[in-house]
Amino acid sequence: MDAIGERIAALNERVRNLKANDLYFLQLPSSALDGPWVTIADRRMLMMASYSYLGLIGHPDIARAAHAATDRFGTGTHGVRLGAGTLPIHRELEETIARFKGAQDAVAYSSGYVTNLSVISTLVGRDDAVISDKINHASIVDGCLLSRANFLRFKHNDMADLERALIKAGSVAKLVVVDAVFSMDGDVINLPEVSRLCKQYGAWLMVDEAHSLGVLGKTGRGIEEHFGLPPDTVDIKMGTLSKTIPSVGGYVAGQQDLITYLKHVSRAYIFSAALPPASAAAAKAAFEVIEREPWRAEKLHHVDRLFLNGLKSLGFDTLRSETAIVPLIMGDDDRAFTMTRLCHREDVFALPVVSPAVPVGLSRLRATVTAAHEPEHVTRALDVFEKAGRAIGVI
Numbered sequence: 001m002d003a004i005g006e007r008i009a010a011l012n013e014r015v016r017n018l019k020a021n022d023l024y025f026l027q028l029p030s031s032a033l034d035g036p037w038v039t040i041a042d043r044r045m046l047m048m049a050s051y052s053y054l055g056l057i058g059h060p061d062i063a064r065a066a067h068a069a070t071d072r073f074g075t076g077t078h079g080v081r082l083g084a085g086t087l088p089i090h091r092e093l094e095e096t097i098a099r100f101k102g103a104q105d106a107v108a109y110s111s112g113y114v115t116n117l118s119v120i121s122t123l124v125g126r127d128d129a130v131i132s133d134k135i136n137h138a139s140i141v142d143g144c145l146l147s148r149a150n151f152l153r154f155k156h157n158d159m160a161d162l163e164r165a166l167i168k169a170g171s172v173a174k175l176v177v178v179d180a181v182f183s184m185d186g187d188v189i190n191l192p193e194v195s196r197l198c199k200q201y202g203a204w205l206m207v208d209e210a211h212s213l214g215v216l217g218k219t220g221r222g223i224e225e226h227f228g229l230p231p232d233t234v235d236i237k238m239g240t241l242s243k244t245i246p247s248v249g250g251y252v253a254g255q256q257d258l259i260t261y262l263k264h265v266s267r268a269y270i271f272s273a274a275l276p277p278a279s280a281a282a283a284k285a286a287f288e289v290i291e292r293e294p295w296r297a298e299k300l301h302h303v304d305r306l307f308l309n310g311l312k313s314l315g316f317d318t319l320r321s322e323t324a325i326v327p328l329i330m331g332d333d334d335r336a337f338t339m340t341r342l343c344h345r346e347d348v349f350a351l352p353v354v355s356p357a358v359p360v361g362l363s364r365l366r367a368t369v370t371a372a373h374e375p376e377h378v379t380r381a382l383d384v385f386e387k388a389g390r391a392i393g394v395i
């Protein structure tokens, strides 16, 4: 067999083995919108694996906006944004994002993944340097590789190592890219220090807010609000419209000139179709709901404190998580899989993360809470995690 065929066969073998041992937890179709509950394979389970941090999926105002946009504009667009694909709803969405993020303007793309790929590779090229935290999201890594800039990585959230990379990059154009909240560990980037170093060494700063929009800050405005920094601390404020915002798409907010530049140079804006009207309208309506219903962010903070403190007092290793994303470290893959199965048997739905997604020895159950959870749901999850954790011997 040729090399490509062998790779495909090896992966298929691994999937078959996991399925045969009842250890395959991926791509399970979930049905029915039901607050903090989810129905999987006909079982109603407590959802502890959602990215809908403010519980906005199914919000009536958002659904209504999507319907109205479909009635008015249909289901597609006339092509790419730079051409005939721009609709009034796209501009309204971008203005809403800019207002929410305290920026001059914003640009929307068709996904968060595409946003990182396109924006990073537009801003830096062959003779430049791009500097990235070691555990940044795959879409950032792919954007850095695509840019063909000198790709320097620094130890996770290690400011001395970031400074070393900035010095090593030399006097070329420099872009530093970090996640605000790290998607596997749930910890928060040291933004005050990253920002100070970027200024000192003349680097541009891009922050991915996929897991901090709606999550960090008293009113959910994100990483700058969390640290009490002015909204112009981050040059390139990137986020997704598919997590807290229950739609699809990605965005960058920033200075007017930056946005104009991206809208004429970034290839995903020039060569890929505009967001469908329903998605753009849903995203805009979701930002407005967050502005109108500030209790959601406050409730999330309340339940994420309960959850994290509960896990810590049970003795779980939760790394440095301080957000709605909490890793429960299990060690090897087998333990992570067993933990998952025990929890699912008790109708608590969280998912395992194993190598190569995380380092060997740090396999985990990854659990999230949202504003759709009540304190009693958190208590229920903690009870199940405690029982399973004791059975496995991690606590």
Ligand SMILES: *Cc1c(COP(=O)(O)O)cnc(C)c1O
Binding pocket: 111, 112, 113, 114, 116, 137, 139, 179, 183, 208, 210, 211, 240, 241, 242, 248, 249, 250
């Ligand atoms: C999910 C995610 C993305 C990609 O966003 P999509 O809109 O799903 O393509 C980018 N960055 C981070 C950190 C993410 O977690």
